[in-house]
Amino acid sequence: MAKVAMKVNGKQMSGDVEDRTLLVDFIRDTLALTGTHIGCDTSQCGACTIQLNGRAVKSCTMLAAQAEGADIMTIEGLAQGDKLHPVQQAFTECHALQCGFCTPGMIMASVGLLKDTPKPTDEEIYHGLEGNLCRCTGYINIVKAVKRASQLMAG
């Protein structure tokens, strides 16, 4: 067991973990931030996507110990009080979810892709969301939502 400490959604957090503990398990079990989901065991589905030092990563594919000293943002850190983040707003407006299980990861990956590509084409959205699986929507409304979010963020 070792102590790990990191900034999560702007607050300094710490906890004791085994060296083999995955970051996603630390976030969910120790910090009780259960918005970050685990949808597979093979690093394929992207439901666990978070921002690590400002970049989208799969929190199931790194150890909690690797994130020592890092700046983490989870889905819970996106909204400003009652005001949804533009990507969250766009996902609700465009009905970009059905069961909602993949949604936190989709949103965190979309935030990442819009950071690199503020005005994405359809192709660029497909490319940016390649690491996220949705088994309900067929992705049509997710792509619409990313475009809508791009508009909202441009103001």
Place this chain on the structure above:
Amino acid sequence: MYNLTYKRAKSIDEAKQFIGANPDAKLMSGGMTLLPTLKQRLAQPSHVVDIGGLAELRGIEVKGDRLIVGAATRHFDVASSAVVKKAIPALAYLANLIGDQQVRNMGTMGGSVANNDPAADYPSAVLALNASVVTTKREIAADSYFKGVFETALEAGEIITKISFPLPKRAAYAKFAHPASGYAMTGVFVADFGGGNIRVAVTGAGPGVFRWKEAEAALAKNFSKQAVSGLAVKADGLNADIHAPAEYRANLVKVMCERAVQSIA
């Protein structure tokens, strides 16, 4: 995952000493292959030695007529680097096709080259561009570095520090990605250094990256798509699995080579 001890190395020297003293320890850079492997309990290292955060292993620069990339440089950094886009645009293009956004934000060039997955993208660039793999012990020419499926010339305890690429006159990469995994079913990297010095490297199609010398000779005489179209690729020894038989991959080698050539001819 089996239990293990995590060790964040503070320097390359510390990492080198540590894996020297712990033969069952495993180096980790981005961890994009190692961690899924550990999660599946397909490996059981005693320690994971994390070198992915070492500043001395990161960076991109052009020095003389070479592009030098630090081993722990992330795929995203290669894909978005103005220096790489100017020096070898095909390499930046290739980096942007690896895995997915999340993988490109963590995975590193040194990790990919050390792992030598037979369907990885970077080995084709390293081999076609005649790069040198620089390690804590020596400099290894690409032609003697890749040894087959997940096999390289690296010795126990040897750590890649950078990859040094000679600058080609022109180069291109064409990839037929597996639609689910994103790995190369076949990827072909073509590099033209001028004076008839052409190198063509193929990944994904065989048990490890290899040079397609017939295409190199044909392109040296006539750098055009037609020069490749007339060649036959033998399916013998190429990969066959549920995704594609060897004959399909043999055809992909030609088609991807044609596309790469056509994009720069």
